[in-house]
Structures are given as structure tokens and as C-alpha cells.
Amino acid sequence: MSLRLRLLLMIGVSLSLLWGGVALWLLRDLDHEMRRTLDQRLVMSARMVAGLMSQNPAAWDGSTGKAGLSTLTLPAAEKGLTCQVSSLHGEVLASTPGTTSEVIAAAAPGFADAEINGERWRSYTVEAHGLRVTTADRMAERNMLQRDVLVAAALPFVVALIGSLMVLWLGVKSGLLPLERLRQALASRAPDALTPIPEAPMSRDLLPLVHSLNQLLERTSTTLRRERRFTSDAAHELRTPLTAIKIHLQVARITHGPEAQASLDYADEAVARLQHTLTQLLTLSQVEGPFSWNDGRIAQADDVAHLAMRDAAPDASGRIALKTDGDQTELALPQALAVTALRNLLDNALRHSPAAHSVSLELQTSQDSVCFRVCDRGPGLSSEELALVTQRFWRRGSGRGSGLGLSVVAAITERFGGSLELAPRRGGGLAASLTLPRMTRTH
Template identity: 30%
Template sequence: MLTTKTSLRQQLLLWLLLPQLVYCLAGAVLFFSVTLFYANRVIDSRLAETAEALSELSQTQGTDLDALAPIVVQETAFRFYSISNKNGDVLHGNLSLKAPTDEYVQEIYSSSAPSFFDTTINNEAFRVAAINTQFANKEPVLIQVAFNLNLRNLYARQILISTALPLALLIIVTCFLVWWGIGRGLRPLAQLQSLMEHRKAQDLSPLSLQDAPQELQGLSSALNHLLSGTEESINRQRRFIADAAHQLRTPLAGLKSQTELAMRESSPEGLRERLNMVHTSATRSIHLVNQLLTLARSEPGSQTGIPKVQMDLAKIIRDLTAELVPRALAARIDLGCDCFVPTANMHGNSALLREMFINLVENAIKYIPRDGSITVRLTEDAHNYIVDVEDNGLGIPDADKARVFERFYRREQTGNGCGLGMSIVKEIVERHAGTVELLDAQPHGLIVHVVLPKTDLPA
């Protein structure tokens, strides 16, 4: 098994060269087997021809084979013959080639054609062709012609060696070509590595690979997408920090000025007035900091730190409406709740959703005229829960509805708002895979229309 430390080049070399090696070895074995097969066929054919020639000679010459048989069979160390009677006595030829064992005798005598078998003579392997016939005097005899297989094996080894040398050369050439091809194929990866190693950490520009293969183009595209998302996230954080610093500078500077004036005040009434102004500035600063922290928690980059659980959206809305009724009454606002869904189970973060609905209701309380009314309404369709926060105030012009969700944007400079409430609402809704939009109420007023899916994937 390959370890995780094995390089890609080594893996490619292994899986490309290993089949080539197996293929060459299998080809050599197959070639050797085919060579032996056809060599055996040639040997059997020659032995059969010689045995049949001796059979014809014995039928015409009888027992007078002393002069003619050696002419038919040129005996050498690799080939010789024998003619034996039914008792197994050798009448002519080599005395070492005796009658076959009983397992071959029945097959030989049952057929007029030559029979073939392998035997061992003096610890050497021989191929034997045997045929039964009779002399001219009608005496039955058994003719055997043997061929020493050592000669065949010698020739086969020579053929194998002569075949193995070109195969070995072919393997070497193949290894070199595969090694060169892998190096050339992996060159774009080396180019990508070089680009990443020489790139500064602050450089998030897209990668540019020339003549990259299709697979590496996909990797390059994925990296460029990641770099683009990272750059966008960093730019968003930079804008957030810059905006937060700008927004915090004003109330903190005002707080510092108020404390300096309070330190110079000598009368109790003047000191009390200054302290009230310090308290107001501190309260506004605390509200701004809390809004900034909520916005930071609700951003997509912080999803891993905000768990989502199964919760009842209807209960959250009913409870929050009840909690905010005293604040609405203090502002002479009629706050009501219409939950047409008894139980609204969904997957979400209850803390963020509570913050979202608090912002919606508090914004309506701040900006609608006194003696107005606010209604929080919960409905549903087949796939979503729908929350509408409707008021009968002056509403928002269509040209400003999109800008309301921008950070630190305030249509009116009155009040203690910091322009983050609707930005927080949008971030929290998007965190729950929902949508939010502003609609006109009839005959006048504004509806914040929030759609939350019933089944939301965990963050």
C-alpha cells in the first residue's frame, strides 16, 4: 500500500511502469509457450514420419534391417530408434529405448497411427513416437523413435534469451519515455507551486497559468474563487473596521468633551446636567458597541461559532412582542401580535433571531409617529415561515428602500440610532437562508417582509 508521503510522480511511475513490466513478462512467457508448442508439433511430425518409414521398411524387408534402418534414422546423441518384439526384447536400434510401460501399450496397439509420450532415459527427458507393425514374416513388432528434449530446451532457451534482450531494451526505453512524459505533464503543477511560493501574503489577485491542462484549470479556477472570496471577506472586514472606528469616534469624542465640561462645572445643577449628557453619550456608545458585536456575530465569516438548533419561531415572536409592549406603550404605540401558526419549528439560532425581531420592532417604535400601531404577523406556506412587521407610519420611498440595509445609513438624523439595525436584520436573515424586503402598507406605512425556510441546513 502506498504511503501518504509518496510523491505524485512516484505514484504515476509505479502505476504506469508496473503494467508495462507485467505486460512484457507475460509476453515473454506467452512467446516461450508458443515456441515450445510449435517446436513440439515439429518434433512429433518428424518422429511420426520416421516411425512410419521404419514401419514400411519392416513390412518389406522383414528382419533384415541392419543396413537400411540406420539410413532412415540417423542416430545421434539426440535421436535414435528401437524395434522390439511383443516380449519387449530390442531386435534393432538402441538398447536403451525399451518397450513402454503398460499405461501406453494399450493405446499404442489399439491404433495404427503413431502414439506419442514422454519418457526418461538415463535421467534425460525424451519424446517418443511409437507405432505397432509387423515384419514381412508376420512377426508383430513395436517401432519407437525417440528425440532428446534437452536439444529442444536448449533451442527454446536461446530463443527466450534472444527475445528477452529486445524486451529489456523496450522496457528501458518505455521507462525513460514515461519518466519524461510524467515530468512534462507535472510541469504546470511546478509552475503553480512556484507562483504560490513567490506570492506575497497580501497578494490576492487571480492566478494565471499559461497552457495549463484542463484538470489544472479547474484547480486554478477553484483557487481563484477562494482568493476572490478571501479578498472580499478581508475588504468587508476592513470596511467594517473603518466604519466602526468612524462611528465610535463621534460618541467617544462627545463623551470626553462632556466629562471635561463636567469637571469644570462648579454648580450642582450644571454638574447634574453635564452628567445627564455623559450618561446619554455613554448609553448611545453602549448601544453602538452592542450593535457592532451583533453585526460581527451575524456575518458569514462567523458561522462556525454560531450553533443552530431546533426551535419554535412562533414562541419567540409571541414572547418578544410581550416583552416589547411596555416600551411601545411608553412611546404611545399600539403593539400587537398575530400568530396564525401555533407552532413554527425550524432550524436556527434563537439569539440571532431574537436580535433581529427586536431591531425590527424597535426601529418601528423609533420612527413612526406617536399614537401609531405596529403589528407582528406570522404566517406560513408550503416551504417557508413568513414574518411581517407592519406599521402605519410614513413609510419609506422606493429610492431609499435598498439603501436602508446598508451599514450606518440613516434616513433621519434624529434619535439615538446608529444605522446598523436593518444591516443586522439582513445579515441574520441571510444566515438562515432567508430573504427580507420592504413593502408598502395600505393606506400608508411600511411592511418588513421576512421569509425563513422551514428546513434550514446547519451552518
């Protein structure tokens, strides 16, 4: 359903219900007032006739010697109203033409409804000055009059409602023009156009939407630039070991003995470097993407520390000094990622520390997180290098490694709400603090 149709339906239905409710309320009151007015006409007519008859008693007094029936005539326009004057004993003294005596026969003072010869009547009787005066209306004519009045009163509401809906259609169409212009502006842009949308000609109500779109375009542009740079750097990093492998294999083909074996060893080393780079790239892409790492294993801080130490220094476990209280605190991230992040920190520390110095690993547990603190005795990093160290493929000088280890650590902490802090260590070296969130248990 389009936005225009939805607005028309919502506002149109609301407007129709409002107008309909007001119309029903007014028409109900009008109907009530019409009935009361017609009843008052009967009352006033009966009382007026009784007053006139009381002013000329000789016209109906039996002492005149002639007792007969007199008739009162009314204008043709008032034929719907009938009147009859009788004595208290039931003797009819005067009546209008067409008066039905059955209407008056059992009339008691006040209002009464009766059905005579298939017609419904409403009458009013008053007794005064020794006379009984009854006025009556045919309900068919009365209802027709009420219906005509109600139709005449309802017609302006219907016309107003139809006019309001037409104005609403034009208003919604005109009000959505800025949104349509924005749609046309977006549709006319080139697929690779990520420049911000101009805000000058936009409606003030659309400015928040334009701001959000510009922020999205900026994030998309930044992501594309980062991915292009990543692709370029990855191609360069992968080409280097592949070229080395190709050269060493060619040397091995044309040489024999120790030289051929040395070339094969170098080729094997380049293959290992290539495999390590590909593994880091795969891990980084999975961490930054929608990949699910739920392997069903509960990550416990002490186990993560031991597994990371085993992977980082399988042949020199004595180079890592672990300080922990053995508390099996559960972490709020998969075990594989926690081990990968800590292993990369340990591997980086071992690579840059002299062989005579050990690397310390300390676990610090707080209420909602666990901090793995890795300290080495390497050359450390300057403030400028600290700002670049988590960028992909960044290495100091022509150092060994893929340049992705700390990038993977930063991506893992960002995805799971942790943090990575690098700072110079007093006395030389680098202190890396990896903070990971603890698992929260709901009862």
C-alpha cells in the same frame, strides 16, 4: 505523496500489469506451441523412419540369413533426439547411438513419459508395416530449449516495459510543467497581490483551475475591502460616543447642580449607545463567522414573536399589534438569533413610526417557512435607500441608532437560508418581511 509520484505509480503500475498480463498470455501460448511442436517432431520423425524402413525390407528381414543389429546415425546437432526400430516381438532392428533400451522396452503406441537413470524422457511409438518405431527426447534438453525460447521471447517485453516507464517519467515531468509554472507564478506574487492570474500562457487543461483561483482572489479582495471599510466605519462609530462621553464627563467635573446632572445623563445615554453598537458588532461578527449558536433551545415562531416584542418595547408593549393563530411552528435556527432578527425589525419600525401609530406584526406560516411581517407608518424609504439600508453603519441623515440593525438581520437570514424583503407600504410606511425556514422532521 507528490502529484508526480502519484501519477507515476498509478500509470506505471497499470502499465506494468498490462504488459505483464500480455507477456504472460503470449508466453503461455508460446510454451504450449513449443511443447506441441516438439511432440510433432517426435511424431514426424517416427513416421519418417517407419516409411523409410518399409521401402527396404531386405535390410531388416531375417530371411537374409544374418540377423544383426544395424545402427542409424544422426547429425551431432540432433543428438537430443533418439530413435529405435524393433519388430512387433520386441527384437531391436536399428537404433541411433546412445539410445537407452529402457525407453523402448514398454513402449506402447502413442506418447509416453518415463524416468530412467534419473533422467526424464518423452517418447512416441508408431506401429506400421510390421515394425515398431519409437522416437524419444530427453526432457532436460527439451526444457532447456523451451527455456531459451521463452527468455528470448520475454526479453523484448522487459525492454519495452523499462522503456515505457522511462518515457512515462519524462512524459509526466513534461506534462506537469504548466502546473509547475503556475506554482512559481503564485509563489512569486506579493502577499497583498490579489490581481487575477493571466490566463494567456496557461494550458487549456489548467484554465478551470485558473478561473477558480481568480474567483477566489476576487472574493478575497472583496472581503478585505469590506472588512477594511467595516473597521474604518466601526472606528468612526465608536469614536463618536466615546468623544461625547469624555466631553460630558469634563463638563460634569467643572459644573454643579442641574448642569452637572444633565451632563451625566448625556454621558449615560452615550454609554448606552456605545454598548448597543458593541452588542450589534459582536452579534454581526459571530453570525458571519464560524461561531456555533446551538444553545439547545427550540425556536418556536409564537415564542419568538413574544420575546422580540418584549425586548423591542419593554415599556410600550401596546405599540405592537400582534396577529397570530398561536401555532407553535419550530424554526430551523437558534432561538436567540431568531429573536435578535425580529427584535431589530421591530426596533427599527418603532423608531421611525410616530408615537400615535402602532406597529403591526403578523405571522404567516407556509409549508417550509414562517414569515414575520412587520409594518409601520413611518416615512418609508425610497428605491435608492432600499438598496443601501442593509449596508453596515448606513443611516438616513444623522438619525439615531448604530446603523447595524438591518445588517444583522440580513446576515442571519443569509446564514440560515432565510430572506429579508423591504417594500413601501400602501398608505405610507415600510413593510418588512422576515422569512425563516421551518424545522424538518426526519422519520
